[in-house]
Amino acid sequence: MAVEAQRSKLPWPRTRRARRALTGYMFISPFILGFLLFFVGPALVAAWLTMFDWNMIRPPYFIGLGNFKKMFADDLFYQSLKVTAYFSLVSVPVGLVLSFFLALLMNFKTRSIAVFRTIYYLPSIVPAVANAVLWSFILNTEFGLLNALLDSIGLPKIAWLQEPEWAMPAIILMSLWALGATMVIYLAGLQGIPRSLYEAAEIDGAGRWASLVNVTIPLMSPVIFFNLIIGIIGSFQIFTAGFLITGGGPQHATLFYVLYIYRNGLQYFDMGYASLLAWVLFFLIFALTLLVFKYVGRYVYYEDVGT
Amino acid sequence: MDLPRTRRTESGATSNRTLMSASTRTTATQLLDNERFWRIFVWTVLLAGACVMFLPFLWLLSSSLKTELSIFRYPPEWIPDPIQFSNYVDAWTTRPFALYVRNTIVILLLNEVAVLVSASFCAYGFARIDFPGRNVWFGILLATVMLPGIVTMIPQFVIFSRIGWVNTILPLTVPFFFGGGAFNIFLLRQFFRTLPAELADAAYIDGASEITIYWRIMLPLAKPALATIAIFTFIGTWNDFMGPLLYLAKDPNKFTVALSLAMFRTAFAGRTRWDLLMAASTMMIVPVIFVFFVAQRYFIQGIAISGLKG
Numbered sequence: 001m002a003v004e005a006q007r008s009k010l011p012w013p014r015t016r017r018a019r020r021a022l023t024g025y026m027f028i029s030p031f032i033l034g035f036l037l038f039f040v041g042p043a044l045v046a047a048w049l050t051m052f053d054w055n056m057i058r059p060p061y062f063i064g065l066g067n068f069k070k071m072f073a074d075d076l077f078y079q080s081l082k083v084t085a086y087f088s089l090v091s092v093p094v095g096l097v098l099s100f101f102l103a104l105l106m107n108f109k110t111r112s113i114a115v116f117r118t119i120y121y122l123p124s125i126v127p128a129v130a131n132a133v134l135w136s137f138i139l140n141t142e143f144g145l146l147n148a149l150l151d152s153i154g155l156p157k158i159a160w161l162q163e164p165e166w167a168m169p170a171i172i173l174m175s176l177w178a179l180g181a182t183m184v185i186y187l188a189g190l191q192g193i194p195r196s197l198y199e200a201a202e203i204d205g206a207g208r209w210a211s212l213v214n215v216t217i218p219l220m221s222p223v224i225f226f227n228l229i230i231g232i233i234g235s236f237q238i239f240t241a242g243f244l245i246t247g248g249g250p251q252h253a254t255l256f257y258v259l260y261i262y263r264n265g266l267q268y269f270d271m272g273y274a275s276l277l278a279w280v281l282f283f284l285i286f287a288l289t290l291l292v293f294k295y296v297g298r299y300v301y302y303e304d305v306g307t
Numbered sequence: 308m309d310l311p312r313t314r315r316t317e318s319g320a321t322s323n324r325t326l327m328s329a330s331t332r333t334t335a336t337q338l339l340d341n342e343r344f345w346r347i348f349v350w351t352v353l354l355a356g357a358c359v360m361f362l363p364f365l366w367l368l369s370s371s372l373k374t375e376l377s378i379f380r381y382p383p384e385w386i387p388d389p390i391q392f393s394n395y396v397d398a399w400t401t402r403p404f405a406l407y408v409r410n411t412i413v414i415l416l417l418n419e420v421a422v423l424v425s426a427s428f429c430a431y432g433f434a435r436i437d438f439p440g441r442n443v444w445f446g447i448l449l450a451t452v453m454l455p456g457i458v459t460m461i462p463q464f465v466i467f468s469r470i471g472w473v474n475t476i477l478p479l480t481v482p483f484f485f486g487g488g489a490f491n492i493f494l495l496r497q498f499f500r501t502l503p504a505e506l507a508d509a510a511y512i513d514g515a516s517e518i519t520i521y522w523r524i525m526l527p528l529a530k531p532a533l534a535t536i537a538i539f540t541f542i543g544t545w546n547d548f549m550g551p552l553l554y555l556a557k558d559p560n561k562f563t564v565a566l567s568l569a570m571f572r573t574a575f576a577g578r579t580r581w582d583l584l585m586a587a588s589t590m591m592i593v594p595v596i597f598v599f600f601v602a603q604r605y606f607i608q609g610i611a612i613s614g615l616k617g
Contacts, residue, residue: 034486038463
């Protein structure tokens with residue numbers, strides 16, 4: 001601030017300001033360039049490609065709205081939407097609730113918190129490929145860990161990766177193993193709630209449940225909301241599990257949307273159609289985020305935001 | 308934790324009585340406020356959860372030390388008999404694993420340099436220089452943090468193959484030199500804004516340029532935040548599968564560790580060598596866990612910034 005005041009007294013304020021703007025844009029120019037080159041550019045190319053039939057070898061052939069017609073008649077397009085929505089609708093809420101619950105419990109045990117936090121967090125940094133390899137063995141029907149556990153408590157073995165109705169629960173289970181990432185964000189939020197608020201609640205006669213509902217949840221609602229948005233966006237991008245563990249099967253039961261884009265683009269080289277699918281995904285995520293902001297965002301409690 | 312302690316003394320006298328008549332009088336909320344019940348409940352749940360979370364790691368380690376035959380014993384044994392350490396040697400040598408590690412490290416080093424320099428450079432502009440249009444660009448930056456990167460996968464592939472970048476590491480590294488990722492810029496910008504403005508005043512008076520102040524004063528102060536970003540970049544690059552799959556899958560000499568592990572699955576003509584796969588997976592996981600333990604402080608810091616100020 002002091003510098004600012006000093007500056008305005010200097011001669012040629014106009015050129016100063018212009019020079020300042022120039023410096024500012026110089027600093028952020030890598031981001032602007034990257035944004036144009038690696039986002040806006042490709043997005044425009046994709047928009048243009050949606051009107052062409054192109055396999056990257058023959059010259060592009062203009063088909064107008066042909067790819068749209070193809071999409072609306074494409075059973076696998078609907079299937080991949082259904083599969084992704086199923087995954088998102090189950091894994092996101094279950095993950096959010098479970099990780100919040102765990103973070104709450106962990107927040108009470110101050111001494112052992114570091115150990116627990118580490119154990120719960122570790123699965124979320126396991127590389128996706130190693131994760132997929134590990135879980136395809138855990139889910140193995142004959143020799144896998146999961147069925148061995150089921151068997152040991154007298155339940156029947158399940159052909160997790162061969163039955164269309166069990167493949168998705170298996171992948172959801174696997175994705176929940178990584179809930180530590182969300183949990184740690186909650187934990188950081190919980191530790192930021194001032195203790196005085198709980199003391200005040202206690203003086204007012206609030207028990208644990210009452211202070212959870214009236215203090216913790218309202219104050220945590222921005223963090224919950226953040227995790228919800230991140231969770232939705234992330235769940236729509238799931239790829240590696242479907243690609244490596246199930247290959248989209250059995251009977252397209254795990255044909256995730258991104259996997260379907262990948263197939264059209266990099267296996268069938270139908271670049272126009274794949275571009276259209278990518279744009280549709282963009283609009284779906286955009287619309288969903290807006291809806292969540294509109295209908296869930298209103299329940300978010302914001303303190304006086306000082307920053 | 309002051310709250311539970313004061314509560315304990317207050318309810319300690321009544322807790323026994325409450326427990327005895329629990330079946331008739333106690334509702335769920337009363338039970339929650341019973342100190343003894345509460346502590347047992349928290350411990351049981353957390354411990355059980357921790358066991359569940361840890362089980363897959365134990366299974367991985369145990370399986371990686373089994374023979375090709377004993378891995379198919381049922382019910383499975385937790386302690387392998389015999390313990391076969393040679394799986395790790397085999398997993399390392401049946402395919403040129405050292406080469407894959409080297410390939411990954413080359414990409415990693417380039418990305419670290421790119422991200423640390425580029426992201427801090429942009430972040431400095433966003434944090435410390437007031438110029439027209441800054442807020443608009445900052446809004447765009449925040450929007451790109453939210454944007455699903457997957458959307459540009461296909462057109463980027465088209466463009467990169469047009470300019471002959473497929474089968475090179477360029478698509479996996481060059482984009483990082485342009486801003487180094489919106490999230491990293493955001494994180495560093497938050498950090499730069501916490502530094503007092505007076506730090507640079509003396510330098511301004513001496514006529515130092517913004518670049519000098521960025522490079523000589525601000526960057527050295529930002530070491531903790533830079534460490535956080537370096538770690539996230541390491542994890543991101545080491546774990547990345549989609550990038551190498553799109554651009555390096557055609558040439559086995561250019562595989563990264565992640566790509567080679569994915570390809571390793573189908574390398575044994577129809578028969579899945581779970582023993583070697585588990586050993587290879589362990590080798591891929593260990594560096595990540597090692598970095599986590601060494602740099603746990605920076606992890607937590609980064610998570611706190613991403614979650615709470617986002």
